Structure formats: structure tokens, C-alpha cells
Amino acid sequence: MQQADFTNPKNTMHYLRSHVFILRSKQMFKRLSFVTTLVILAALILVVPVMAQDEEPTADVSVLGSGDISISFWNGLTGSDGVTLNEMLANFVAENPEITVTTEIVAWNDLYAKLQAAFVAGNPPDVFMLHASEVPQFGSYGVLKDLGPWYTSGGGWFPDDDISESTLNGMMYEGTLVAIPLDNHGRGLWINVDMFEAAGLDPDMDPPTTYEGWVDLFQQLTLDADGNNAASPDFDPENVVQWGYAVGEWPRVNFLGALAQQGGSLVSEDGSTVTVNSEAGITALQQAVDLVYEYNVSPPEAGFDTWNAFGAGTLAVIPTGTWFRNQAETFSDINSRAWPAPQFGPEPGTWFGAHAWMVPASLEGEKLDAVETLIQWVSENQVAWAASGQVPARLSAQAALDADNYPSNILLGQGFSDYGVLDYGHVAIQEMYAALDPELSEALNGLKTVEEALNDAAERMQAVLDRN
Structure with missing residues (x-):
């Protein structure tokens, strides 16, 4: 049988889907433990060569803070919205000096391939941001942490009733909440x-x-x-x-x-x-x-x-x-x-659509605590995120926007609430x-x-x- 060319990340993606995640179509995926999933992913490294150096996407890397607990964060916010988020994270580490955040920003299409390669290699970032439409894709891989306990319905801090129903549904994979929304954009x-x-x-x-x-x-x-x-x-x-x-x-x-x-x-x-x-x-x-x-x-x-x-x-x-x-x-x-x-x-x-935070299922300990602290801080300061042009996901943050400074956020956000169609997942x-x-x-x-x-x-x- 002819071996596929795995120097192309898209081929790697196809291999993962056809040789590993086909288990789901046979109703076996749910019975696999997360550890078993990682074993299968790790085994793929034996047959998936490392991507050629010239295939590696160029990342815009920023190191924010100097704390002893260091967390990595990948996202695709290559525009002014990425600048806004980094400014917010700079304020976050100032208030939480024990934490250092290293952000890597790459174009969205490159980010999808980079993330899949990182999960195969066993070294994903500590937290990453995708869209609600990608929740089913990465959820099907079995690599996303259950974030239900972070929602108020699970005893946590993020209020389920402070986001629209369509946004909440977009955070779920097969009934499990695996993402925290940052915004609605459209x-x-x-x-x-x-x-x-x-x-x-x-x-x-x-x-x-x-x-x-x-x-x-x-x-x-x-x-x-x-x-x-x-x-x-x-x-x-x-x-x-x-x-x-x-x-x-x-x-x-x-x-x-x-x-x-x-x-x-x-x-x-x-x-x-x-x-x-x-x-x-x-x-x-x-x-x-x-x-x-x-x-x-x-x-x-x-x-x-x-x-x-x-x-x-x-x-x-x-x-x-x-x-x-x-x-x-x-x-x-x-x-x-x-x-x-x-x-x-x-x-x-x-x-x-909705930008959403996601966390690898393997993350534990003080890094997980630091990631939760970061996501909670940004979520509770979503009014500041409106400076990116995007509409805060939390309804309370939308209601707090100043009409003189954020007219487009308010106008377009109202349209999303009234007749918006969430990107298909x-x-x-x-x-x-x-x-x-x-x-x-x-x-x-x-x-x-x-x-x-x-x-x-x-x-x-x-x-x-x-x-x-």
C-alpha cells in the first residue's frame, strides 16, 4: 500500500480522521478512555514524519509576565482583536504575578493543523482558542477537557444564563460543555x-x-x-x-x-x-x-x-x-x-460565530488552575474585549456597553441575538x-x-x- 505524504498537515488531518477517529463511526469511540486515545495518537507518531521545517507556520509570540507558573496559549487572532486580547492578558498577569502567559498567534488555517500535530506529538498548548464551529471536530478527537464543572450548572463560576441559548449550545459536544465563550462575532x-x-x-x-x-x-x-x-x-x-x-x-x-x-x-x-x-x-x-x-x-x-x-x-x-x-x-x-x-x-x-476557550483533557494541577484563573478573569472583563470590535458573549457585558463608544458592537450584537445563525458545527x-x-x-x-x-x-x- 502506498504511504501517504504526511509532510502536508492536511494529509495528517485526513489520516487521523480515517485511521483513528473512524472508531467513533463504529460506536467504539465512547468506550475508549482518554488514556487509550492518547496511546493511539502517540502511536501515530511512528508513522507520521515530522512536518518539514518550511511547513511550520510562523507564530507571533508574546511572553507576558514573569511568574513561576507558565502557561501557553495559542489562538488565530491575527488582527487588531489579537492586540486587544494581549493587552487584556498583560493586565491579567499584572493582577496575577505568579502566572506567565506565552501567547502564540498564527493564522486560523495554520492553527488547526498546528494543533492537530501538537496533540499527535503529545505537547498541546495549555489553553487554546477556536470557534464554536470547530467544537465538534476537536471534541470528536477526545482531546478536550470537560468544562461543565466551570459552569454554574455544574457548581462553577461561569453563568449559563448569561449567554444566549445558541451560544451555549455551540459550547457542547455530545451533551458535554467543552468550551467557554469569549464573544459573538459576525x-x-x-x-x-x-x-x-x-x-x-x-x-x-x-x-x-x-x-x-x-x-x-x-x-x-x-x-x-x-x-x-x-x-x-x-x-x-x-x-x-x-x-x-x-x-x-x-x-x-x-x-x-x-x-x-x-x-x-x-x-x-x-x-x-x-x-x-x-x-x-x-x-x-x-x-x-x-x-x-x-x-x-x-x-x-x-x-x-x-x-x-x-x-x-x-x-x-x-x-x-x-x-x-x-x-x-x-x-x-x-x-x-x-x-x-x-x-x-x-x-x-x-x-x-463565537470564539471559545478550550483546554486539553490532559491538563491538570497548577497549570490547570492557572488556566481557569485566566479564563475566569477574561470572562469577567468582557466589556474590555469590546474594544476589539467583537460582541462580548456574556449578556451582562453586552448590556454594560457604552452606546457612544461601542455603537457597532451593540447594533450588530442585537442582530445576532434577534436573528443570528450560528456557524454550522x-x-x-x-x-x-x-x-x-x-x-x-x-x-x-x-x-x-x-x-x-x-x-x-x-x-x-x-x-x-x-x-x-
């Missing part, structure tokens, strides 16, 4: 106020609630070099100087929100069938494609940097996330504000999204019809689902 809009006013639009207006209403709005905000808007018969779509909208920033989460608005979902209710190519999915993606090729209010996805365009004053409405708050403040020449996510379908809906969610993302791009760039793209995505995603 989609909304930022608008250029001056462009609205120049077009005769009131930035304080109630946003449209129909696709046709949004098209009309975007047309009024899209201008050619002669000053004609996209609704004018004289409009030149080949010479646009100001776009009303852009479909290109993270098409997947835009699609997932629009899919929910149409009453659709990523998979069937029983979790057995991929449904992105349902009528709801086709309508949701077709509406985005039509903004580019029928209404001429958005450029194609490829080659268009939405953040730079918004900062340069050539984009009126940018679909983005809570994390854009601090970036928007750097655009000193742009008068902007947050708006709710657009409603193209019959019902409102927007994608959101699955043991192979990253593989499923890797199958979906390129097909969305093919459609948005006019290389495939919507039906072709979603049918191809569904076929590849179904293969992943059936394998897991």
Missing part, C-alpha cells in the same frame, strides 16, 4: 455616510427589507466616471468609479446568512444530506451574482480588495464583520457607521467549507452558473459528510 455592514447624503439618501433611514429595495439603494450609490448612477440609462458599467456594494469579502458567510434568509441550511435537519444546492441556496447565490452581472452595482469577487476600496472612498457599502470596527477608525477621511446585515430574503438572518467542517468556497467564487466570478457551482459544491461536500 456579519453586518459599514456605510459611507457622505456617499449616502451625496446621493440624497438618509443614512438614518430604516434599511430595506427586500432584495429589490437593496438593489435600488445600491444603484443610487454606484456611479460611473460621468456621475451617472447605475439606475440611469446613460450609466457606463465599464467605467465605474464608485461601487454601491461588493460581494467579495468572505463570500461563504455572506452566502450562509442569505441562505438562512431564504429558509435554507447547509445540511438537512437530520445532518445526513448537504442542501446548499436547494432552491433556497440557488436563490441566495443568484441574488449575489445578479448584483454583479445584471445590476452592475458590485465588482466580481476576484481582484477587488473591499477594505482598501472602502478606505479609498470608492465603495459605499461594505459587507464585513464586527472586527471591522477598529479598521474603520483608521480611515480618518471616511465618515462611516455600522448598519445591520442586508435582508435579501423573506426573513432577516445573519451569520455569526461538524467534525469535518473545515473540509466541507474547503469544498464550498471555491465554487462560490466560480459563480461570483462568472465562471460557472449558480446551479453548476452549487451542484459541484454539494457533491464534494456530501463526500466529506459521508466519510465522517
Whole structure:
């Protein structure tokens, strides 16, 4: 039998899933003790060569504090949110001088592979941060500590009733609480106020609630070099100087929100069938494609940097996330504000996720105590986390936010509470999204019809689902 190439972390991931975690599909996984799981993982080291040095992701490492108890913390917060969290951790070690925290920040996709390699090698970090959608993946490996005793329902300090039900559910794997939420983060809009006013639009207006209403709005905000808007018969779509909208920033989460608005979902209710190519999915993606090729209010996805365009004053409405708050403040020449996510379908809906703390099942003793102290301190200071742009997970922290300083957190957070759709969790969610993302791009760039793209995505995603 030909040996797989394990210099690629993705191949290592596939090997783990197909040769170890297949036990779960045979109903044996639950009967394995954690020690047995580690023995199997350790045995894999004999057949999994060390990743090539040039495959090792570059980490941004910070050592905070000088205490005798040293804990390691990995996360993927590569933007300004990572800076905010490190500032909070600096305050934490100042109040807890016995603890040193070494943070390693790497890009999310690199972090997933780095974590899996670390668990195989038996040297995971003492604490790490992922998304709620990855809870099933790492939970299925049997490497996450049961954090139920840290919740008030288990006699602990974290109040179950101070987070939304959807967030709480996202912290569970097969009925066990294995994560502590830090925030809710998700989609909304930022608008250029001056462009609205120049077009005769009131930035304080109630946003449209129909696709046709949004098209009309975007047309009024899209201008050619002669000053004609996209609704004018004289409009030149080949010479646009100001776009009303852009479909290109993270098409997947835009699609997932629009899919929910149409009453659709990523998979069937029983979790057995991929449904992105349902009528709801086709309508949701077709509406985005039509903004580019029928209404001429958005450029194609490829080659268009939405953040730079918004900062340069050539984009009126940018679909983005809570994390854009601090970036928007750097655009000193742009008068902007947050708006709710657009409603193209019959019902409102927007994608959101949750950053969550997770702890290796093997961690014990004073390091575990230090990790719990850290997570509790950050959880009780979540108002400070709002400076990252993200929405604190705790409802009490959300209620304590100052409307003058945190308008986007409050506005977008309310949308998550009212009609947010939590990112789908699955043991192979990253593989499923890797199958979906390129097909969305093919459609948005006019290389495939919507039906072709979603049918191809569904076929590849179904293969992943059936394998897991």
C-alpha cells in the first residue's frame, strides 16, 4: 500500500480522521478512555514524519509576565482583536504575578493543523482558542477537557444564563460543555455616510427589507466616471468609479446568512444530506451574482480588495464583520457607521460565530488552575474585549456597553441575538467549507452558473459528510 505524504498537515488531518477517529463511526469511540486515545495518537507518531521545517507556520509570540507558573496559549487572532486580547492578558498577569502567559498567534488555517500535530506529538498548548464551529471536530478527537464543572450548572463560576441559548449550545459536544465563550462575532455592514447624503439618501433611514429595495439603494450609490448612477440609462458599467456594494469579502458567510434568509441550511435537519444546492441556496447565490452581472452595482469577487476600496472612498457599502470596527477608525477621511446585515430574503438572518476557550483533557494541577484563573478573569472583563470590535458573549457585558463608544458592537450584537445563525458545527467542517468556497467564487466570478457551482459544491461536500 502506498504511504501517504504526511509532510502536508492536511494529509495528517485526513489520516487521523480515517485511521483513528473512524472508531467513533463504529460506536467504539465512547468506550475508549482518554488514556487509550492518547496511546493511539502517540502511536501515530511512528508513522507520521515530522512536518518539514518550511511547513511550520510562523507564530507571533508574546511572553507576558514573569511568574513561576507558565502557561501557553495559542489562538488565530491575527488582527487588531489579537492586540486587544494581549493587552487584556498583560493586565491579567499584572493582577496575577505568579502566572506567565506565552501567547502564540498564527493564522486560523495554520492553527488547526498546528494543533492537530501538537496533540499527535503529545505537547498541546495549555489553553487554546477556536470557534464554536470547530467544537465538534476537536471534541470528536477526545482531546478536550470537560468544562461543565466551570459552569454554574455544574457548581462553577461561569453563568449559563448569561449567554444566549445558541451560544451555549455551540459550547457542547455530545451533551458535554467543552468550551467557554469569549464573544459573538459576525456579519453586518459599514456605510459611507457622505456617499449616502451625496446621493440624497438618509443614512438614518430604516434599511430595506427586500432584495429589490437593496438593489435600488445600491444603484443610487454606484456611479460611473460621468456621475451617472447605475439606475440611469446613460450609466457606463465599464467605467465605474464608485461601487454601491461588493460581494467579495468572505463570500461563504455572506452566502450562509442569505441562505438562512431564504429558509435554507447547509445540511438537512437530520445532518445526513448537504442542501446548499436547494432552491433556497440557488436563490441566495443568484441574488449575489445578479448584483454583479445584471445590476452592475458590485465588482466580481476576484481582484477587488473591499477594505482598501472602502478606505479609498470608492465603495459605499461594505459587507464585513464586527472586527471591522477598529479598521474603520483608521480611515480618518471616511465618515462611516455600522448598519445591520442586508435582508435579501423573506426573513432577516445573519451569520455569526463565537470564539471559545478550550483546554486539553490532559491538563491538570497548577497549570490547570492557572488556566481557569485566566479564563475566569477574561470572562469577567468582557466589556474590555469590546474594544476589539467583537460582541462580548456574556449578556451582562453586552448590556454594560457604552452606546457612544461601542455603537457597532451593540447594533450588530442585537442582530445576532434577534436573528443570528450560528456557524454550522461538524467534525469535518473545515473540509466541507474547503469544498464550498471555491465554487462560490466560480459563480461570483462568472465562471460557472449558480446551479453548476452549487451542484459541484454539494457533491464534494456530501463526500466529506459521508466519510465522517
